[in-house]
Amino acid sequence: MQMHLLFRSLFNALCLSMLFTTENCYTESGLFFDVSATETTSPLQIKLALDGQGPLSYQNYTVDGLNLTISTTIPHHTYPFAGIKIDNPGYRIADLPQTKDGYYLFSVSDNSPVTLLIIPPNPPWYPSLEAFEHYNSGRSHVFPEATFGGSYSGNNTVDILNSPMVYPSGYNMSYLGPNDLFIYGGGYGDVAGSVGAFVAKVAPTTLGPIWYNQLINTSINGEWDYPGSMGILQDGFIYVSYGYRLAKLNKNGVIIDTLTLPTGGAEPKNTSFNGFNATSDGIIVMKSVYRQAGCSIQGPDALLQCPDPTDVPASILLSINPQTMRIIDNITLPAPVGARPTIGRFNEKEYVYLLEPTTAIRYEVREGKFILDNSWTPEPFVSSGQTLCTSFVVMNDWVVAQTNTLPASTALDVIAINQGDSSKLYKFQPFEGDPIPPLVEEAFSTQGPDGTQAISWAPMSVSADPENNLIYASDSLPGKIAALTITAGGLEMVWKAEQTTTEFTTLIGSQTNRVLVGTDIPGPEIPGNNINDFVVWRNAATGEELARSPLLPAMTQGTMVQPYYNGNMFFEGQAGTLIKLMPAP
């Protein structure tokens, strides 16, 4: 009997050992991760590591979307430092720092998936949430890394935090990261307290200045104080255009170089380069605007209130090497050009798009040299009673804009021109026939061309969402905002809502959860002379209001609610208060 038990035990042990042996023999190769992707893009090569610090235990994957949901296939184990690396140059992961090996670390397990957002490259701008005033050189106003802090089902509140000191007429903000944020302002010489351009580094929690560099004092030298802009190129330096100068600062506020720019046919004191743009290889492009000679009115008011604002020379267009801070090319444009230059890439060529009084032109930019494209000549699209367009925005194969940057007696047109064929030109009047509030109508009774009744005024450019094929237009006199789309037959309205704004709109959030953010002037107040604003968050696909801020002081006119990290945004009060907006469910 004992012998029987012995043999039985031996048999069992043999079976068990065979079982373990068999298990080892039949282990197979397999994937560590389950990956699903939304927001379609061209295929991207990524590496996913169970240990992103090593990196160790890592595999190649191909994804065809920007929004990734990742979990592991290994049961019952959490990987605290899993990592993702994107092999395609310039792509990065939103909100995560990069290791020296190029990985972004996250925690994941088989039952706790992680969602990651891939941010496409944005040359030549620094890879942060906002480095350039309108995100990219095409001025889309889509900030893909920014998120909405509230709930997409509405019922949100918005907390605010006021800065302890003023940043007069703050214009735009640029970031190296969440803790390195900079504000440029002071360019509205017609606003009390604005005495010329400044740049400051802002503490993200208190909003107090870490350093403050007043670049010029126009109240002393009398030069025209008109808004320029600030941007951070991939070299990490801060570039600021103000008046007829371009300054290069490091992140500590130290001026590395200042380039004095040529002023064309006008005196330096009446010249301003209203912002700048840059080609994908980092060449800075700047264009001049002028105050009428002999006019001493400050700020944007000079463009309206000087005796004859149109009595100015043709603008000049410059290209500048930011490394050497030397001018590469300098050409005189056919006419005065008000709107800021927009740069788009089409068929492997890079173009700068400019809006003349009634039509548009473009130059190819080749190694910094401007070459007029005589094959791209849209027919005049500014109708009688309309005024100039604001800047173009590049949207896929199209450039889009809206007329009536100055008060106009004809409803504004949204214009879309094909980059490949300028004869393909679509126009659409989204606000035609919309009633104007009586007080506004009265305030603008003689503001139109030649003293006519103005019915339309859009001092801001459109915003455009290339991924969703949507254009956002606004008109501050009827107090409306609308979304349009380009179809084979032309422009079509998607939605329209009541909202009175004189500012640019901001698009934040991922492609499938895009949110449109803009100011809204309270009902009784007159656009342009308003003393208050709300900030409104809308579902960009439907126009549904998601959140509304408390009543705020008026924003610097013609600027934009600035996106920031963690679902928050910044509001630049005209009087100088910087306000952090924190929407939450």
Add this chain to the structure above:
Amino acid sequence: MMRLGPSFYQKILIIICSFIVNLNSAAILADNWDEKRYEEQNDFDCTLQPACFNFLAEIANGEPIFQLGWFTATQGKSQHVDIEGLIGDDFEVNHSSDQNLLVGIGYYFNWLATSVVRMQYGINAFYLGSTEVKGHVIQEDLFTNLSYRYSCTNYPIYFSAKALIPCGMCDDYDIVIDLGIGPNIVNTHSFKEKSLDGGITIPDHIFSGKNTVVFSATAGLGWRINHIWENHSLEIGYRFFYLGQGELKKVNNQVKNTLRTGNGYANALVISISI
């Protein structure tokens, strides 16, 4: 064919005893060399081997040997490698046996001979050519996504004793028994990993080569032909090597423990020429 009669087994017994006793004698000699005193202590008859009375002279008159051989080595050990934050990798060995050539060089001198055995002592260094260990990496104890391989090269240096037993009536042949102990420099190198899933999994390359000094021993049995050409002799024999355990070097801070070779062994056929 050689006939192995009772006298042969007696000789083997004497040889083993000689090894033990001679090692003891060598220790005494090292402490306090005194020929006379040693002679008194030594039970063996040294009169047939005058050289044992002059140790230094024997060393000076020793014979260099050169060796060439072929060996088959067994190395490699399946083991688990812990990785920070991960379950870790199982390094399984699939191919632990490999062959290569060996070369050796040595220097032996005669000392303490008896009527049945002539003893030689010396130093003998070998170079055992590179042998390869291959296996699979089971990542997270679940997925066999990688294979790996690495090579070992051994450089053992032995303090050796060699017993030469005359073969019966013929002076031209000896049976040779070798024993030796000493350090072995185990050089691991050429660690490589390879994807088994068409390049989806990327090799980690978490180890690199390393030199490790370990204890080693050798034993051999051979057949020696004396005076094959003038004073030169030729020896053909079998050698067993215990090569000790080497290891690889971690090259990633996330890896907690290193990969070891396991205890290595080699069996060799060796041809030696003494000059």
